[in-house]
Amino acid sequence: xxxxxxxxxxxxxxxxxxxxxxxxxxxxxxxxxxxxxxxxxxxxxxxxxxxxxxxxxxxxxxxxxxxxxxxxxxxxxxxxxxxxxxxxxxxxxxxxxxxxx
Amino acid sequence: xxxxxxxxxxxxxxxxxxxxxxxxxxxxxxxxxxxxxxxxxxxxxxxxxxxxxxxxxxxxxxxxxxxxxxxxxxxxxxxxxxxxxxxxxxxxxxxxxxxxxxxxxxxxxxxxxxxxxxxxxxxxxxxxxxxxxxxxxxxxxxxxxxxxxxxxxxxxxxxxxxxxxxxxxxxxxxxxxxxxxxxxxxxxxxxxxxxxxxxxxxxxxxxxxxxxxxxxxxxxxxxxxxxxxxxxxxxxxxxxxxxxxxxxxxxxxxxxxxxxxxxxxxxxxxxxxxxxxxxxxxxxxxxxxxxxxxxxxxxxxxxxxxxxxxxxxxxxxxxxxxxxxxxxxxxxxxxxxxxxxxxxxxxxxxxxxxxxxxxxxxxxxxxxxxxxxxxxxxxxxxxxxxxxxxxxxxxxxxxxxxxxxxxxxxxxxxxxxxxxxxxxxxxxxxxxxxxxxxxxxx
Numbered sequence: 001x002x003x004x005x006x007x008x009x010x011x012x013x014x015x016x017x018x019x020x021x022x023x024x025x026x027x028x029x030x031x032x033x034x035x036x037x038x039x040x041x042x043x044x045x046x047x048x049x050x051x052x053x054x055x056x057x058x059x060x061x062x063x064x065x066x067x068x069x070x071x072x073x074x075x076x077x078x079x080x081x082x083x084x085x086x087x088x089x090x091x092x093x094x095x096x097x098x099x100x101x
Numbered sequence: 102x103x104x105x106x107x108x109x110x111x112x113x114x115x116x117x118x119x120x121x122x123x124x125x126x127x128x129x130x131x132x133x134x135x136x137x138x139x140x141x142x143x144x145x146x147x148x149x150x151x152x153x154x155x156x157x158x159x160x161x162x163x164x165x166x167x168x169x170x171x172x173x174x175x176x177x178x179x180x181x182x183x184x185x186x187x188x189x190x191x192x193x194x195x196x197x198x199x200x201x202x203x204x205x206x207x208x209x210x211x212x213x214x215x216x217x218x219x220x221x222x223x224x225x226x227x228x229x230x231x232x233x234x235x236x237x238x239x240x241x242x243x244x245x246x247x248x249x250x251x252x253x254x255x256x257x258x259x260x261x262x263x264x265x266x267x268x269x270x271x272x273x274x275x276x277x278x279x280x281x282x283x284x285x286x287x288x289x290x291x292x293x294x295x296x297x298x299x300x301x302x303x304x305x306x307x308x309x310x311x312x313x314x315x316x317x318x319x320x321x322x323x324x325x326x327x328x329x330x331x332x333x334x335x336x337x338x339x340x341x342x343x344x345x346x347x348x349x350x351x352x353x354x355x356x357x358x359x360x361x362x363x364x365x366x367x368x369x370x371x372x373x374x375x376x377x378x379x380x381x382x383x384x385x386x387x388x389x390x391x392x393x394x395x396x397x398x399x400x401x402x403x404x405x406x407x408x409x410x411x412x413x414x415x416x417x418x419x420x421x422x423x424x425x426x427x428x429x430x431x432x433x434x435x436x437x438x439x440x441x442x443x444x445x446x447x448x449x450x451x452x453x454x455x456x457x458x459x460x461x462x463x464x465x466x467x468x469x470x471x472x473x474x475x476x477x478x479x480x481x482x483x484x485x486x487x488x489x490x491x492x493x494x495x496x497x498x499x500x501x502x503x504x505x506x507x508x509x510x511x512x513x514x515x516x517x518x519x520x521x522x523x524x525x526x527x528x529x530x531x532x533x534x535x536x537x538x539x540x541x542x543x
């Protein structure tokens with residue numbers, strides 16, 4: 001492990017330190033791709049602290065969702081101006097599991 | 102409580118955070134049959150926080166700090182302005198803060214603290230259903246007759262109760278739906294949210310005490326503003342826990358979106374500042390977390406009661422975003438008021454909207470409400486006077502640096518030059534206006 005918290009750390013490395021109870025079978029976030037297709041700003045791509053949303057490399061103007069990285073803050077829900085994100089709580093006991101919080 | 106068909110109790114509480122747990126503690130202690138529904142595997146699993154003001158909890162559980170998992174008491178506070186390469190700070194503390202009741206200010210790991218609080222609530226007689234997701238409220242009647250009679254959890258099971266207390270936090274899906282269903286009046290302004298991002302950074306205990314000049318068990322709470330947060334409305338914090346640091350920032354979501362700045366980027370900027378960098382050097386990241394904070398304050402608080410239902414804590418918008426940054430204590434105060442209202446309603450056998458508005462009357466008498474009212478203009482001041490936390494402190498910082506810059510020039514020449522450059526580019530009229538407005542912040 002690197003000695004340097006002071007060195008720039010990748011987000012993937014940060015998320016790796018956080019504990020999750022993964023639930024691949026029940027994605028708790030679903031985006032409405034029809035809305036995304038019309039959206040130019042795509043605030044979701046910058047606003048999520050876990051970078052759950054990424055531009056879809058295969059489909060221009062669409063976004064991919066890595067729900068398993070979600071920290072469940074809900075910021076995307078408040079930030080999307082078009083209500084394009086259907087965000088539900090993950091199943092009971094699943095998702096992020098803070099040890100310190 | 103259980104028969105073949107349905108579960109019916111006195112009170113259902115949605116959310117095992119400080120608001121919901123305080124409500125449950127109050128009701129269970131008075132003998133009300135109470136169930137708390139928590140979606141995390143344990144209470145606190147979804148919660149993030151660091152600074153805890155304990156006045157309300159101390160009323161509920163006297164000397165709680167002797168038993169609760171407290172990391173450190175806050176012996177010193179600092180306000181630190183970060184320039185590009187320079188900084189200045191205001192540091193203050195009191196010996197009295199290191200003795201009970203420790204100025205009612207503590208540093209905690211909320212996951213651990215909330216779990217402890219939940220155990221006390223169970224000890225008081227409430228039932229805690231962890232790992233259970235509340236999906237929606239259950240209603241009886243339609244139109245104006247509509248009233249809340251219970252809670253539906255994921256999977257479809259229904260729990261019935263005379264009263265439901267909504268304490269589902271900042272990301273309040275159930276409360277948001279209930280507000281629509283019951284047509285509850287919104288606040289005067291739309292609720293505004295900040296996102297907080299935090300890292301827990303491990304450091305040996307002794308090193309923390311050396312680095313921050315602390316005795317054992319004493320802690321420091323540092324607030325940061327300035328360059329890393331320029332262009333957004335936000336600020337940073339560092340709290341010393343026993344063997345780790347809480348390092349993070351909170352910023353208004355809308356301003357991050359407008360600046361197209363990612364929380365990750367802001368955090369890295371903050372961590373790269375020389376002052377912060379030396380504080381966290383050689384530390385090891387233990388956890389990365391994010392949470393929303395409702396920061397519209399007083400003016401964003403809407404109607405809080407309906408027939409058979411009360412809203413408390415972050416879900417109600419009870420956060421003071423001034424320099425005090427108080428949320429947990431307000432959550433507890435509102436949860437407690439909700440619990441007391443439920444006890445009264447139970448005694449009178451009346452859970453109608455009219456009966457439960459006693460909650461709002463109760464809330465208005467609390468310190469939490471007085472503080473929310475006192476700081477009601479914080480959001481607008483932060484929005485309208487961006488220079489307060491950037492240009493002005495930067496100028497003052499520069500002035501100090503210039504005064505103490507040692508060159509071949511005479512001190513008099515130096516000082517003249519420093520004052521000239523301080524006044525250059527200072528919008529004088531606006532400066533005076535902003536300084537007057539700054540009184541709303543603290």
